[in-house]
Amino acid sequence: MEQNDYRKNAYDMIYLTTCAVKGETPDKVRVDGMNLETLFEVCQKHILTACVAYALESADIHDHNFTQAKEKAIRKNILLDSERNKILNRLESEKIWYMPLKGAILKDWYPKLGMRQMSDNDILCDGDYRARIKEIMLDMGFTCEHYEKGNDDAYFKPPVCNFEMHNELFNSAHIGNLYDYYDDVKTRLIKNDSNEYGYHFRTEDFYIYITAHEYKHFSNGGTGVRSLVDTFIFLRRFGDSLDWDYISTELKKLDIVDYEKQNRVLAVKLFRCEKLTDEDKKLLDYYIFSGTYGTVENSIENNMKRYGQGSKLRYVLYRLFPPMNQIKSWYPFFYKHKWLIPVLWIYRPFRGIFKNGRKVKAELNALAKK
Numbered sequence: 001m002e003q004n005d006y007r008k009n010a011y012d013m014i015y016l017t018t019c020a021v022k023g024e025t026p027d028k029v030r031v032d033g034m035n036l037e038t039l040f041e042v043c044q045k046h047i048l049t050a051c052v053a054y055a056l057e058s059a060d061i062h063d064h065n066f067t068q069a070k071e072k073a074i075r076k077n078i079l080l081d082s083e084r085n086k087i088l089n090r091l092e093s094e095k096i097w098y099m100p101l102k103g104a105i106l107k108d109w110y111p112k113l114g115m116r117q118m119s120d121n122d123i124l125c126d127g128d129y130r131a132r133i134k135e136i137m138l139d140m141g142f143t144c145e146h147y148e149k150g151n152d153d154a155y156f157k158p159p160v161c162n163f164e165m166h167n168e169l170f171n172s173a174h175i176g177n178l179y180d181y182y183d184d185v186k187t188r189l190i191k192n193d194s195n196e197y198g199y200h201f202r203t204e205d206f207y208i209y210i211t212a213h214e215y216k217h218f219s220n221g222g223t224g225v226r227s228l229v230d231t232f233i234f235l236r237r238f239g240d241s242l243d244w245d246y247i248s249t250e251l252k253k254l255d256i257v258d259y260e261k262q263n264r265v266l267a268v269k270l271f272r273c274e275k276l277t278d279e280d281k282k283l284l285d286y287y288i289f290s291g292t293y294g295t296v297e298n299s300i301e302n303n304m305k306r307y308g309q310g311s312k313l314r315y316v317l318y319r320l321f322p323p324m325n326q327i328k329s330w331y332p333f334f335y336k337h338k339w340l341i342p343v344l345w346i347y348r349p350f351r352g353i354f355k356n357g358r359k360v361k362a363e364l365n366a367l368a369k370k
Contacts, residue, residue, distance in 0.1 A: 001038060003289075009035070009042040010225065010288040016055035017048050017229060018271050023111060025058045040065045045291040046224040047117045049073070054112055074114035076160045077107060080121050083161045090136055091125065092197050099124045099189060099199040101166065102210055109233050116230075119292075120162035122152070124185070127167030137165065150329055169209065171329040175219050175306070177254050178212055204243050207234060208250050211263065215256050218263075218286075220302055221294020225287050231267040296359075297369075321345055 001009070012034050019026045036056075040063070043049040050073035053066035084104060091098045101122035110116040125133055134147060137155045142163070145154035151171040152164040169185055170178040182188075188205055192198035201209060210230065217223035251257045266283055269276055276284065290298055304315045327344065328335040334344045352359070 001041065005038065006042060007285070007288060009039050010046075012039055013043050013046065013048055013052055014225060014270060016052045017225070018273065019058070020051045020055040020115060021111060021229065021233060021271065026055050028059055031056065031059050031061060036061075036063050036066070040069075044069075047119065047226050047292050048229070050117050051110075051115045051229070054115055070114055073117045077114050077116075077118055079160055080104075080118055083157065083163070084121050084123070086140065087123065087137075087163065088195075088198065090140065091133075092195055094129070094132065094136065095197060096129045096133065097126045097186070097197045097199060099201075101169075102213060105206070106210070106230050106233065109237050116233075120154075120164055122164045122166060124166045124169060130165075130167050133165050137163070148332060170212075170216065173326040173329040174216055176215075176256070178216060181212075181254050182209075203238050203241070204247050205250075207238070207242065208247060208254070210234065211251070211260050212254055212256060214263065215254075215259050217294055218259065218290075221296070221299040222286060222290025223294060224290055224292040226292060228263070228267040228270060228287060231263055232271040235264065235268065320349065322348075 012030075015030070016026055018024075039052070040049065043052050043066075049066060049069040053063075053070035056063060056066055057070075084100065088098060088100070101124055103116065103118050104121050104123075107116035107118060130148070130153065134144060134153060137153075138144065140157070142155035142157045142161075145156055147153045150173075151168040152166040155163045155165065168179075169182040172179050186199070188201065189199040190202055192200060200206075214223055214227045214231075217227070247260075248257070251260050262283060266276075266280055266287075268274070269280060270284070286298075289295070300315065303318070304312070322330075324335070327341065331344055334341050
C-alpha cells in the first residue's frame with residue numbers, strides 16, 4: 001500500500017475508533033467512501049479491528065472480516081480473563097504476590113467487551129519465585145515460550161492464551177531511568193482488599209507506568225495508534241481526579257516529561273476531533289507508520305542516534321558487541337561468566353542467522369537504506 005493510501009486509511013481508522021469509544025454513529029456518507037479491505041489491513045496492524053467493527057456495525061455495516069475479528073477479540077478476552085483468574089488463584093494458594101498489568105486493566109475501561117483487543121496478558125510476580133512460577137504454569141497446561149530472558153517469561157496455552165509473567169517491569173537494557181525507577185517496584189504498590197497476595201498501583205502510578213511502558217516502545221521501534229487510544233480512555237475516566245503535581249514530579253525522575261506531554265496532548269486532540277498542527281501531524285505519522293509493535297527502520301534510526309552517534313559503523317559495532325547492561329538482561333549465563341563473553345560475540349551472529357534469519361535480513365536491508 002502506498003504511503004498516502006496507508007495514511008488515508010489510518011485516518012479513517014482513527015475516525016471510526018473515535019466514534020466507537022465515544023458511542024457515536026459514524027457518518028454514513030464518509031463510511032461509504034472507505035475501502036474496507038485496505039482499512040481492515042491497517043486496523044490489523046494497529047490491533048484496532050474490533051473497535052472499528054463496533055463503529056461500522058453502529059452504521060449498519062456488517063463486513064465479514066471486521067465482524068469475525070470482533071468476535072475473535074471477544075472470545076479471546078473471555079478466555080484470557082478466565083485463565084488469568086485461575087493463575088491468580090494458584091498464585092494466591094502458593095503465597096506468591098502478583099499484580100495484573102496494563103491491558104488486563106485498561107480493557108475494562110473501554111465501552112464494550114473486546115473493543116480493546118488483547119495480544120497477551122502481563123502479570124508482575126515475585127521475582128524470587130521465578131522457577132516455581134514456571135513449574136506452576138507448566139502444571140496448568142502451558143508451554144514455556146522463553147524463560148530467564150529479559151524481564152519476563154512467556155507461556156502459551158491453546159487456543160489463544162498468551163501470558164507474560166514479569167519478574168520486573170523493566171530490565172537493565174531498557175532506555176533511560178526506567179529500570180532504576182522501578183527497581184524496587186513493590187514499594188510503590190497497594191495491597192488489594194479482596195485477597196491476600198494481590199497488589200495494584202494507585203491511579204496516578206498506573207498512568208505513570210503505562211506512559212513509561214509506551215515510551216519504551218516509542219523510543220525504540222515505535223508504537224501504534226492504540227497506545228493513544230489507551231491514553232485517551234484513561235484520561236477520560238480519571239483525568240479530572242488525578243494529582244498532576246505528583247505525576248509531574250515522578251515523570252521528571254523518569255526523564256519522560258516531554259514525551260508524556262506530547263503523547264497526552266496528541267491523544268486528547270485526536271479523539272476530541274480538535275485541529276492538529278503540522279507538528280501534531282508529523283508526530284501522528286510516527287504512530288501511524290510504526291504499527292503496534294514498531295518497525296525495524298525506527299529501531300535502527302533511534303539506536304543509531306542513541307548508541308551509534310549517527311554512524312552506521314558504530315551502530316554495527318553496538319549490535320555485534322552489546323553493552324554489559326544488555327548482556328546482563330538477555331544473556332544472564334554470559335553475564336555470570338564474564339570470561340566467556342568473547343564466545344558470545346561469536347555465538348550471537350550465528351544464532352541470529354539460523355534462528356532469526358528473517359529478522360537479521362530485514363535489519364540488514366533497513367540499515368543498507370540509511
